[in-house]
Amino acid sequence: MVNILTTLLEPTSGKATVAGCDVVKDSIGVRQQIGYLPESVQLYGGLTVNENLEYFARLSGIHKPQRRIAEVLDFLHVSYGDKKVSALSKGMRQRIGIAQAIVHQPRILFLDEPTSGLDPFGVKELRDIILKLNREFGMTIFMNTHLLSEVMQTCSRIGVLSHGQLIYTDTLANTLKRFPGEESLEQIYLKIEGNGNNGQ
Amino acid sequence: MVARQEIRAILKEKTFLLLLVIFIGMTLASTYIGWSSAHTIQSVYDSTVSLLVEQGKAVPPPPFEGASHLSLLKNMVIYVVLIGALLAITIGHLMGIRDRKAGVTRLIFSRNITKRQFLLGKVMAILCVLGSMLAAALMVSTVSSALLSGITFTDVMRIAGFYGFALVYLAGFAFLGLSFALTRKTSTLALLVPLIIWLAITFVLPELTSALSPTASLNPTLPQTDVLQSPVLSAIHTAVYPISISEQFKVVTENILLVPFNPAITRSFDYPFWLGYVIVPLWTIACLAGSYITIGKFNQSQGELNE
Amino acid sequence: MNNALTIARKEFRDILRSRLLLIMLLFLAAVTVTSILVSSQVFQSQVSQYNESLQILKELGKTPAGPAPELFPLNLLRGVIDYIEIIGAVLGILLGYLTISREKNSKTLNLILTRPVSRLEIVTGKVLGNGAFVALTLLGVGIFSYLGLLVIGGAALNPVELLKLGLVLLLSFAYIMIFFSLTFLLSLSMKTISHALIIAFVIWLAIALILPQISDTMDPDNQVPGGFFASMHLTKPEEKQVMTNFGNYETIRNTIEQLSLTKHYERASFAILGIKTEFNAMPLADILSSHWVNLLAVFGLFAASLYACGALMSRRRKGYVLYLDT
Numbered sequence: 001m002v003n004i005l006t007t008l009l010e011p012t013s014g015k016a017t018v019a020g021c022d023v024v025k026d027s028i029g030v031r032q033q034i035g036y037l038p039e040s041v042q043l044y045g046g047l048t049v050n051e052n053l054e055y056f057a058r059l060s061g062i063h064k065p066q067r068r069i070a071e072v073l074d075f076l077h078v079s080y081g082d083k084k085v086s087a088l089s090k091g092m093r094q095r096i097g098i099a100q101a102i103v104h105q106p107r108i109l110f111l112d113e114p115t116s117g118l119d120p121f122g123v124k125e126l127r128d129i130i131l132k133l134n135r136e137f138g139m140t141i142f143m144n145t146h147l148l149s150e151v152m153q154t155c156s157r158i159g160v161l162s163h164g165q166l167i168y169t170d171t172l173a174n175t176l177k178r179f180p181g182e183e184s185l186e187q188i189y190l191k192i193e194g195n196g197n198n199g200q
Numbered sequence: 201m202v203a204r205q206e207i208r209a210i211l212k213e214k215t216f217l218l219l220l221v222i223f224i225g226m227t228l229a230s231t232y233i234g235w236s237s238a239h240t241i242q243s244v245y246d247s248t249v250s251l252l253v254e255q256g257k258a259v260p261p262p263p264f265e266g267a268s269h270l271s272l273l274k275n276m277v278i279y280v281v282l283i284g285a286l287l288a289i290t291i292g293h294l295m296g297i298r299d300r301k302a303g304v305t306r307l308i309f310s311r312n313i314t315k316r317q318f319l320l321g322k323v324m325a326i327l328c329v330l331g332s333m334l335a336a337a338l339m340v341s342t343v344s345s346a347l348l349s350g351i352t353f354t355d356v357m358r359i360a361g362f363y364g365f366a367l368v369y370l371a372g373f374a375f376l377g378l379s380f381a382l383t384r385k386t387s388t389l390a391l392l393v394p395l396i397i398w399l400a401i402t403f404v405l406p407e408l409t410s411a412l413s414p415t416a417s418l419n420p421t422l423p424q425t426d427v428l429q430s431p432v433l434s435a436i437h438t439a440v441y442p443i444s445i446s447e448q449f450k451v452v453t454e455n456i457l458l459v460p461f462n463p464a465i466t467r468s469f470d471y472p473f474w475l476g477y478v479i480v481p482l483w484t485i486a487c488l489a490g491s492y493i494t495i496g497k498f499n500q501s502q503g504e505l506n507e
Numbered sequence: 508m509n510n511a512l513t514i515a516r517k518e519f520r521d522i523l524r525s526r527l528l529l530i531m532l533l534f535l536a537a538v539t540v541t542s543i544l545v546s547s548q549v550f551q552s553q554v555s556q557y558n559e560s561l562q563i564l565k566e567l568g569k570t571p572a573g574p575a576p577e578l579f580p581l582n583l584l585r586g587v588i589d590y591i592e593i594i595g596a597v598l599g600i601l602l603g604y605l606t607i608s609r610e611k612n613s614k615t616l617n618l619i620l621t622r623p624v625s626r627l628e629i630v631t632g633k634v635l636g637n638g639a640f641v642a643l644t645l646l647g648v649g650i651f652s653y654l655g656l657l658v659i660g661g662a663a664l665n666p667v668e669l670l671k672l673g674l675v676l677l678l679s680f681a682y683i684m685i686f687f688s689l690t691f692l693l694s695l696s697m698k699t700i701s702h703a704l705i706i707a708f709v710i711w712l713a714i715a716l717i718l719p720q721i722s723d724t725m726d727p728d729n730q731v732p733g734g735f736f737a738s739m740h741l742t743k744p745e746e747k748q749v750m751t752n753f754g755n756y757e758t759i760r761n762t763i764e765q766l767s768l769t770k771h772y773e774r775a776s777f778a779i780l781g782i783k784t785e786f787n788a789m790p791l792a793d794i795l796s797s798h799w800v801n802l803l804a805v806f807g808l809f810a811a812s813l814y815a816c817g818a819l820m821s822r823r824r825k826g827y828v829l830y831l832d833t
Contacts, residue, residue, distance in 0.1 A: 006621045028623050036621040042614035046524060058513040059622040100618065110621075215702040222709065226717070237725050240756055241735065244727045247749045248739050260739055275724055282712055290705055297701075387701050388608060392527060392601065395708070396534065403593055404538055407545060407586060433548045 001161065002112050002144050006036050019107050032061070035106035039113040041097030045086030049078070049096050052085055053103055060104035072099045076129065091122040098129060102139070109133065111143045115150055123147075127154055148185045160192050168192045202313070202321025206295050207328055213294055219287045220333060226279045227337040231344035234272030269349045270358060270457040273341060277453045280366045281402055281446050285373045289394045291329055292374035295322050296381025297390055305499075319495040323488070326374045330367055338363040361456045368484050369449045373398060375487035379494045405444040409437045441471060445483045448476035510624045514632025515639065518606060522640045531601065532644060535594050539648055542586030543655035550583065550660075579787050580662035581671060581780040584652055588776045591648070591679045592715055592769050598644065599683040600707045602637045603690030608700050626820045633691070634684075634813060641683050645676045671791065675776045678802070681809035682772045686711060688812030692819055718767035725760040727753075771804035 003009035005018055007027040015022065021029035043052045050069060057065030073081055076095050085093065094114070101109055111130070115123045127150060133139045145151060151158060152172070159169040170178070179188045210216050245262050252259050299305050308318070341359055345351050351359075376394045384390035441447070453459070455473070522528050610616040619629060649672060656662050664672065689710060693703035727750075728735050736746045750757060764770050775798045781787040786794050795802065 008617060008620055028625065031621055032623040034621060036618065038614065038617055040614065042612075043618075044521075044609070044613050044615060046521070055513065055517055056618060056622065059510055059619060059624050061623060063509075215699075215705050219705070219709065229721075233721055233724055237727075237730065240725070240753065241727050241730045244735070244749060244753065245739075247752055248736075248741065251741075251745060251749060252739070257740075275720070278720060279717075282716055283709075286705075286708060286712060386612075388605065388704070389527060391701060391704060395597070396530070399594065399597065400534075403590075404541070407542065433545065433552065436545075 001164075002110055002142075005030075005142070006034060006110050007031055033107045035101035035104065035109045037097050037101045037109070037111045037114055039116055041093055043085045043093065043096060043100070046084065048082050048084055049073075049088075049099075050081040052096065053081075053099055056100040057103045062104055065103065068103055069099075072103050090117050091119070091125075094118060094122065094126065098126075102133065105137075106139065108140045108142060111141060111145075113145055114143065115145065115147050123150065130154055148189060152185050160189065162193055167195075202318055203324040203328065206298075206322055206325035209298055210291065210294055210325070210329060216287075216290060216294060219283070219290060223279070223283050223287055223333065224336055224340060226283055227276060227340045228344055230275040230279055231272050231341055231348060234275055235348040238271065269345065269351050269355055271459050272345055272349055273359065273362070273457055274459045276337075276341065276362075277450055277457075277459075280369065281449065284366065284370050285398050285402070286395075287333070288330060288370040288373040289377040289391070289398060291326060292377025292379075293381045293387075293391050293394070295325060296378040297387050300381075301387065315495045315498055316492075318498075319491060322378060323375070323491070326378065327367075327371060330370055330374060334363045334367050334370075358456055358458070362453055365449070365452055365456060365480070369445075369480050372445075372480075372484035372487040375484065375491045379487070379491045382491070382498050383494045401444075402446050405440060406447050409441045409444045409447060442475060442479060445480060448479045452476035452480065508628075510622075510628040511631040511635060514619075514624075514629060515635035518633055518636025519639055521609060522602070522605075522637070525605065528598075528601065528605075528640075531594070531598050532647070535590065535598065535644065535648065536651055538590045538594065539587050539651045540655055540659075542590060543583055543652065544659050546583040546586055547656075547660040579781050579784075580656045580660055580664060581668055582782050582784075582787075583656060583660050583662075584672075584675075584780055585777070585782045587648065587652055588675070588773065588780070588782070591645075591682070592773060595645075595679060595683045596686045596711050596715055596769075597708075599641065599686030600690045600704070600711060602640065603687040603692075604694050604700070604704045604707065606633050606637055607691060607694035607703075611694075611700055627817055630817045630820045634687075634816065637687055638680075638684060641680055641687070645679055645683075648679075649673070649676050667791065671779050671781075674791075675779050678772060678775055678779075678805055681805050682768070685768065685805075685808050685812050688809075688816050691816050692812075695819055714767050715769040718763055719770050719773075722760055722764040722767070722770070725756070725763070765804075768804065768808060771801040774798060775801040775805065 004011050004016055004023060007023050007030050010024055015024075017023065018030045019033040021027075021033070023030055044055075047055070053069045053072070054065055057069060062068055069081075073079075076099055078092075078095055078099065080088070080092065085096065088096065098114075101111075114126055114130075118126065130141055130143070131154065134141050141154075143151075143155065155172055157169070157171050158175060160167050168175075175188060176185075179191060182188045182191060242262075249259050299308060309315075338360060341363075342351070342356055345355070345359070373394065376397060377391070380393050381387070381390040384393070455476075610619070620626070652672065653664060653669075656664065686707070690703065690707040693707055694700050697703040697706070723729050728746075736749075741749070777783050778786045778794050778798050778801075779791070789797075
């Protein structure tokens with residue numbers, strides 16, 4: 001689904017719009033407004049952090065991106081701009097992955113399993129960054145994750161996919177009210193999944 | 201166990217199978233092309249004789265009189281040097297890189313196996329696969345030669361000798377591919393370095409030794425060259441000729457197949473006829489020794505190949 | 508266009524940082540010089556032989572049968588052309604492979620594709636960046652050839668010869684970029700990218716070496732060192748008369764030869780450089796018009812291959828993602 005919304009893949013049927021632009025008919029319009037962090041973020045290992053960010057910033061239309069890159073690295077507390085990406089740890093690379101996704105100030109940020117492979121400290125840092133991007137910069141965050149604990153702490157609206165179908169969508173607050181008997185989001189999810197599989 | 205696993209894995213590799221089909225196809229084509237061109241040149245000679253007789257001119261003897269039945273296979277020598285070597289490098293490369301790519305090196309070496317045993321398994325697999333491939337080519341050549349030209353038992357032995365020697369030649373390239381696949385940081389580099397070495401052996405060294413342009417050295421009938429008149433060329437030839445592996449291979453196959461392959465290169469120093477019989481196996485042994493050394497440096501604790 | 512130039516700049520920088528490509532470059536430079544050295548030594552030995560024969564004939568009171576060997580400097584570049592056919596093509600293959608493998612291995616192709624960059628701009632940028640490197644490489648080969656001819660061959664090129672050399676370098680550019688495009692296409696479409704490299708090498712072997720070799724094997728004149736018809740003391744018209752009886756065979760042989768891109772490149776280059784001696788005295792315009800088929804084959808394939816790269820990259824098939832994993 002994320003591949004379709006980020007215009008990497010064309011839908012076989014149906015229609016989707018992102019930020020008012022059709023993903024098929026106006027894919028450039030979509031891409032001008034989104035940032036994307038794939039599941040296993042890889043960058044050009046042989047280039048430095050700054051070189052990677054400059055390249056992606058220019059491709060996003062920023063002609064002199066040096067100042068913007070400095071701002072983003074400062075926001076993310078990154079001080080290793082001159083280090084080669086191949087020398088970074090997974091957590092550090094994840095930060096640079098986020099940096100390339102937000103350097104052009106997108107309206108919508110797509111995060112595909114962003115906490116995958118991170119230690120608990122890394123997960124908390126990522127959560128703080130996501131919340132800051134949303135609350136301070138008004139960025140809409142679309143996050144694809146299996147970590148329900150993170151959903152509880154981060155999301156305001158949830159959707160549940162099962163076998164490629166969207167079987168449930170509502171705000172987190174409404175969802176918790178709707179299933180008062182369930183102790184955790186995990187239990188709510190299992191109930192939704194069960195209902196979804198039974199066609200209810 | 202390692203050998204069995206390698207053989208099983210490579211038989212599933214589509215690229216290897218494609219190359220194998222091409223090699224066997226070229227083997228079949230080579231016999232036909234050899235027969236067709238020999239048959240045609242005979243007809244051209246007959247037509248030429250008729251024309252000369254009509255004009256009352258003297259008729260020179262056929263320049264290819266007494267050619268061996270096995271001259272049908274002269275193209276096969278070139279295909280071994282070209283496709284055969286590329287196939288051998290691919291086999292060595294695939295066998296060396298597979299475990300690293302899948303990231304199973306640690307799983308293998310957490311078992312009761314030493315690096316030498318690991319290498320031995322791969323070497324056995326290489327020889328088995330190459331041997332089978334050349335055995336198939338041997339059958340194709342023998343049957344097609346028998347059908348097109350009529351060959352004797354001695355000819356069959358000579359064909360077998362040719363493919364046996366080809367196995368020795370190609371094994372060297374396979375071990376080269378294996379060595380680099382075991383140690384290079386990326387699979388690209390692991391494949392490319394042996395390819396560059398193959399380019400140098402197949403084209404650059406023959407140019408230095410016989411003053412032929414690189415592609416001319418692939419012609420089954422080579423032009424005459426005379427390096428004696430140039431002291432520089434003569435010196436280069438004397439120094440480089442012993443290590444020009446592909447030329448040594450061609451000279452030996454000339455002996456085995458009784459195909460007049462090499463031109464009369466006039467040299468200042470006559471190397472013994474048996475030089476190729478020594479140099480080519482030495483080349484293979486050197487490549488095998490290279491594999492032995494690289495396995496000593498092999499990092500058995502590495503995870504997935506970091507491309 | 509800005510995006511394409513950004514991508515092109517990065518490609519060029521990546522190539523310059525690649526040790527492997529630098530090694531290929533040095534290898535090409537070394538074999539260029541080696542080839543000129545060998546060719547000039549061969550020519551000098553021909554001159555020495557002629558002079559010795561002349562001396563002997565003078566002592567016997569006879570006149571020489573043929574003229575002295577004349578040096579046409581561009582003739583010494585035959586080996587260089589052969590090496591461009593071989594190593595130049597390999598360079599093109601490497602560049603085409605590496606430009607995609609870099610993206611696939613670092614999984615950055617998706618990041619680029621989510622930028623407001625069209626796929627055509629991506630292809631244009633990669634072609635421009637790699638094309639610039641190939642052009643620079645050939646310029647280097649040209650300079651090395653010029654200096655090699657001057658220093659080793661003792662011959663300076665006049666303006667017409669320089670123009671001819673420039674034309675051949677342009678032809679070489681198109682030739683190398685065809686292999687770049689071929690490997691680019693294979694690398695983009697195949698799941699396991701290293702297999703794309705192997706397939707590209709097999710195709711190169713077939714069209715650069717095997718098809719011409721088969722055609723040479725089938726050539727009756729090639730069956731004997733020095734030429735079959737020469738050994739039978741036949742003139743050219745007599746040779747043609749004999750071969751009219753073998754029209755079908757010659758058609759098949761010519762067709763095999765025509766299938767080889769390398770043969771087209773070689774024929775055009777040899778004619779322009781005068782390596783085939785009958786073209787030494789011919790005006791350049793006549794040479795080009797007599798080889799229009801060969802020129803069309805090379806430049807035509809070059810254009811077609813670039814178009815194919817753009818077309819493949821632009822396809823976003825439903826439910827299909829470009830193979831991202833090696």
